[in-house]
Amino acid sequence: MTKVISSIFLALGLVVGGFFPGYYYYQAKINNNSVTVKGLSEMNVRADTAIWKLKFVITGNELAAAQKKITAQAESIYEFLQKQGFKDDEIKVGRIETNDLMANPYRGNNVNNSRFILLQTITVKTGNVDLVEKSLPETDELISKGIIFDSNSYGDPVSYIFTRLNEIKPQMLEQATKNAKEAAYEFAKSSDSKVGKIRRANQGVFSILPREQVSGSYEAQQIDKTVRVVSTIEFWLE
Numbered sequence: 001m002t003k004v005i006s007s008i009f010l011a012l013g014l015v016v017g018g019f020f021p022g023y024y025y026y027q028a029k030i031n032n033n034s035v036t037v038k039g040l041s042e043m044n045v046r047a048d049t050a051i052w053k054l055k056f057v058i059t060g061n062e063l064a065a066a067q068k069k070i071t072a073q074a075e076s077i078y079e080f081l082q083k084q085g086f087k088d089d090e091i092k093v094g095r096i097e098t099n100d101l102m103a104n105p106y107r108g109n110n111v112n113n114s115r116f117i118l119l120q121t122i123t124v125k126t127g128n129v130d131l132v133e134k135s136l137p138e139t140d141e142l143i144s145k146g147i148i149f150d151s152n153s154y155g156d157p158v159s160y161i162f163t164r165l166n167e168i169k170p171q172m173l174e175q176a177t178k179n180a181k182e183a184a185y186e187f188a189k190s191s192d193s194k195v196g197k198i199r200r201a202n203q204g205v206f207s208i209l210p211r212e213q214v215s216g217s218y219e220a221q222q223i224d225k226t227v228r229v230v231s232t233i234e235f236w237l238e
Contacts, residue, residue, distance in 0.1 A: 003079045007202040009058060013106055028143055028178055033193075033236065033237045034041065034235060034236050034237055035184050035187045035188070035195075035234070035235055035237055035238075036231075036232065036233070036234045037072050037180045037181075037183040037184045037187065037233060037234075037235070038180060038183070038229070038230050038231065038232050038233075039175075039176035039178070039179035039180025039181070039183065039231045039233060040176060040179055040228070040229075040230050041173070041175040041176035041178055041179065041228070041229050041230075041231070042223070042226055042227065042228045043168055043171075043226070043227045044211065044226055044227075045164075045168070045174055045208075045224075045225050045226070046129070046162070046223055046224055046225070047129050047160035047161055047162050047222075047223045047224075047225065048127055048129065048161070048163055048164060049125070049126070049127055049129070049160075049161040049162075049163055050124070050125070050126055050127075050128070050132040050133075050158060050159070050160050050161070051123065051124070051125050051158070051159045051161065052123070052124040052125075052126075052132050052136075052157060053093040053122075053123050053124075053157050053158075053159045054077055054118060054121065054122045054123075054124070054149065054156070054157065055119060055120070055121040055141075055149060055150040055163070056073055056074075056077065056119070056121075056122075056147050056148060056149050056150065057117060057118065057119045057148055057149075057150045058070050058073065058117075058118050058148065059114035059116065059117050059118070060114050060115075060116050060118075061114055061115045061116065062116075063098070063116050063194055064131075066116050066118050067096065067118065070096060070118045070120055071096075073090055073120075073145075073146075073147050074093055074120055074122060075146065076142065076145060077122050077142060077147065078091060078093065078122065079140065079234050080138075080139075080142055081122070081124060081135075084131065084134075084135040084138065085128075086126060086131065086135075087122055087126075088127075090124055090126045091122065091123075091124055092122070092123045092124075092125070093120075093122050094120060094121040094122065094123065095120070096118055096119070096120045097118065097120065098116060098117075098118055098120040098201075099116065099117040099118075099119075100115065101113060101115050101116070101117065102114055111235060113145040113174060118138050119150060129160055129223050130223075133223065134159060136158065146212075146223050156220070156221055158218060158221075159220040160219075160221070160222060160223045160225075161220065162208055162225055164226070165206060165208070165227065168227065169206065171226065172206075172229050173203055173229070173231065175228055176204070176230070176231040177198075177201070177231060177233060178202075179233070180231060180232075180233040180235075181195065181233075184233075184235045188237055191237070193237040193238060194237065195235050195236075195237065195238075196235060196236030196237060196238045197235070197238075198232045198233055198234070198235055199234040199235060199236050200233075201231065201232070201233045201234070202231065202232040203229070203231050203232075204230045204231045204232060205229070205230075206228070206229045207226060207227070207228045207229070208226075208227055209226045209228060210222045210225060210226075211224040211225055211226050
């Protein structure tokens with residue numbers, strides 16, 4: 001009797017031992033039965049915020065006179081911006097930066113150079129990007145009054161920014177997923193398979209690009225932009 005029971009347990013062990021390796025092998029084959037594709041989504045957008053920095057400079061040998069002059073120029077620029085239609089809370093007047101060349105140990109020996117260089121920046125931050133674009137050429141009026149804008153500053157005076165990326169993300173991800181699924185369908189058709197559910201997905205990185213992608217341009221220069229995302233999605237194949 002004991003031998004019979006032992007034989008039964010041994011037989012059951014062989015069956016179970018044969019079932020589980022076979023089961024996991026089957027699962028592994030199914031797990032590999034998938035396809036990874038990429039889905040592109042692009043959307044044309046328009047900047048909704050502009051930051052315009054008007055940096056101007058004067059020179060002189062008398063600090064008090066130079067300060068008086070740059071203060072008067074700041075008032076002229078402020079009045080110009082108001083006349084263009086910008087609101088007071090959109091205009092911020094920065095502090096005066098003073099550079100004394102006599103305090104520079106590496107100064108040149110040219111006695112004709114002015115001793116003091118004064119710089120000041122007035123910044124406009126507004127959602128009216130069209131008004132900024134319209135007002136830029138009008139600054140010739142300020143130049144005709146003797147105001148010199150600093151041409152040594154790095155970057156452009158205006159940055160156009162798109163701030164509503166989170167609002168369009170869901171729509172773009174939906175489109176990217178749809179495009180990826182269409183690519184998966186094409187693969188499945190050629191392999192005599194059917195596309196199943198999503199196995200895993202990576203939404204990708206959203207990029208904001210200039211609409212006109214010419215050499216040397218970058219997106220902050222242009223009001224019109226293109227938002228792009230490439231999602232990587234893996235689908236089950238049935």
